[in-house]
Amino acid sequence: MTFIIRGQSLHIDIRGELEKFDWTRPTWSNDKLIAASPFRYDKSPSFFVRLEDYGDYPAGTWSDSGSYDDEWSSGNIVKLLAFLRHETYEEVEEYLLASYGFTTDSTDIKLKPIRLKVQWVRQPLKDGLLADYRQDYSYLESRGISAEIQRQAGVLYDAKSQAVVIPWRLPNGELANVKYRKTRGKVFWYERGAVPIRELVYGLELATAQTVICEAEIDAMSWRQAGYSAIATGGASFNEWKADEIKRSAVEELIIATDNDKAGEKLRAEIEKSMRGRVRLRNAYIDARESNGGSLKDANEALVKYGEESLRESVRLSESVRELYVKLRSSSLGK
Template sequence: MRASELGNLLAQDAKAVAAHLLPNGKEQSGEWCVGSIAGEEGKSLKVRLTGRKAGTWKDFAEGGSGDLLDLWREVHGLTLTQAMDEVRDYLGVHAPRFDGAAPQRPHIDKPKCQKPQSWVYRWLTEERKISPEAIAAYKIGEQSSTAVFPYIDPKGELMFVKYREAGSKKIWAEKGGVLSLFGWQAVPENDRYIIICEGELDALAWRTYGYTALSVPNGATAHTWIDNEFENLQRFDVIFLSFDMDTAGRQGLSEVIKRLGDDRCMVIELPEKDANECLMAGVTEDQMASAIGSAKTQDPDELRQASEYAEEVVSEFYPGDEAEEGIDLPWKKSHGLVRLRPGEVSLIAGVNGHGKSQLAGHIVLGAGRQGERVCIASMEFKPRKWLRRLTRQACAMTLPAPDYIRAAFKWYQDRFWVFDVTGTAKASRLLEVFRYAAKRYGIRYFVIDNLAKCGFAEDDYNGQKNFVDQLTDFAKEFEAHVIVCVHMRKGESEDKPAGKMDIKGTGAITDMVDTVATIWRNKPKEKERRKHKAEQEKIADAHKREPFDESEKPDALLMFSKQRNGEEEPTIALWFDPASFQFLGGPNKKPFRYVQYSSAGAEGPEIDWEERYA
């Protein structure tokens, strides 16, 4: 939650907050009056209690002013970040609890360098026109003819180091660092706005012009740094984005704006390619101030001219060799028939005990193997239970060794996150956490297991419909894919597959989603297997007993009754492996080890996916 949002929450009860901070004050004509920040009696400092300006204050004697968050900071002598932490506790509002990969920590030594004095100093000041004050503020170092750019976090810890040969474009980085933003060492601790640019020299140039800026570590289109800086940027009400005025810079803006918030990101248009080129070209301070004043939010993605889609439509007719967006299901025979695409919602339906959750877990592993991040909200099981089954599937065995389990969880890191709620979760909270996950971690695949645990009564059809409608909006907004497990109505028998008309709840659910699949467990085959086993056990000579023919009929059918953006609605025959909980593409296929591991502690050889498994 940003600084202005906390200030607005405090303003909703401005009188109580003012009295809490300044108990010696008195209410007069809609204002809380005291002598000063120290809190003595008087009338020099006034806090507006009502109306449009409720929560604003001004010290007419000393000149201070701001909102109630600023007042909290001034009264207690805190930094802005410290004040925000205290106010969150006071209001009882906190960021969502989210289990995922632990924050990365650097393994890097402090570089051996000195303050720029010779060639590096001349290059920065004479060629690049950087001011000595900016060089000092950003703690730039010098190693012979090399400039050293230290990436220091807001707490003063060295996170990353980049080097650049003065006068050339030769750039390299120290190993063991964490990709983060450059320039925190120069950011005033109480600022509520910041400029983010595309290079260290641009940050120094902005400082030379009189503004503080941070720089991304590795260009406009790489966004790993957002994972590590998301919380640090929460304090800023306005983020000015000053990316290079080239194709890469413009392409990178959209993802950054989506992750950091389109309501606070403003795009700066510069007269030259970047801030440092402006500085070298003689662009004035007034011109740079005008560029900031003219900064705009990015046009809504929803408003575009039809003509802009020409090449995309051509590619729809003539796909070429480019891979289609989304992920494949785990079985080779489904490739080209079914795909889980960004911006879509899918339903997996099934009768209790027919394998919906196991199938969802199997798809999650496939997504992880294809490089996607997944968030799982399984309200039917505690996280450790759901992850136990997922680990059995990942390791392809009933009882993996403890070190193998730990290796699996190492593989999960940066792939899988868990929404840690067991029981009934409110749909609004689930969506809130999903939005946070999409912004904070760039997660694109989400699983809800299942709809019945999202806080709706069985007959609350409007609530279910509205929630699924919100899921479709969420999927489109974040280019995400949401898988929702749903129950089937109880029929006369489980011996025959059911269809989409048998899904519990309102029929509008299947109308709104993009893909509908039903998993059916072959109960007649299971009865035949049990009958065959009983008959064979009657034969005294074990050598004369015949095995059951597993190949004749599948163990399960995965039936697609809707695929809005695909041309097929296939039925996929699957065979179930009880030891690994995996569904296999054929009776002679073997379970696939998603996590390769050997008892020696090293990863084992990669197993051929198509040959062994699909």
């Protein structure tokens, strides 16, 4: 499908982009994806994305029939990908331009986009940005995270948008970004014009020699509730920016505790690949005592259902990741 982004015409593979993510109860057809809403705790297929143009509605537009507010009842592909990728609207535009942009007048020649990595020098945010928010720990307390742990993390509450305010800081403690998470549903967004989450590791300013690494900030706070130092990637992807930040930190041993889903296993593999040889690594797996034979999705779900001891048990049962010598076993010299 062809889209105009920042004045450029892009042919975006909508289905290919959406297939990168896990969906609940998805039904794919030639012109539509129907699934449970990614914005709510929803188990019914009440959300759809158009994969083809339909009348006045272009491909990539979506609708959520059970949305809690008008802002998240419908939108375009950029807004949806921003949510799924844990990025701002502008960052997704940059991603799409880098992935699909090309300039040519010929119908016979298609040029792959030249990918240029440009690292902008962004200034830290002012802590005064948080002055309009107040202390209200009730939402995360209902999810097993004490007021003490929330104060340590600098958690606040935005009464106007009814969202928990979670600061992201640089390793030196300066404010780098802010995540706003609605207390109803799963909707979240980040501060515009801030350091991108892809360049940050949540909680690294509090990390110690042995630290748990997980996906979400609330999971990191859940591990802290159980007595561990914990950091978060902010999503199901890992890169050299994050690896370098951890390498320069106090961390000597990483306990990898990603979500129990396809994206979580992908993230676990990415962390292992990037951090092997840089720090000691262990794999911890979230409690899997569900009566239906399934497993809990993440650390916070385990904390709420089975308490802090279930997370401690996961660490006690964690397995060391074998180091570089493992590669020798696949060579002609090993067995």
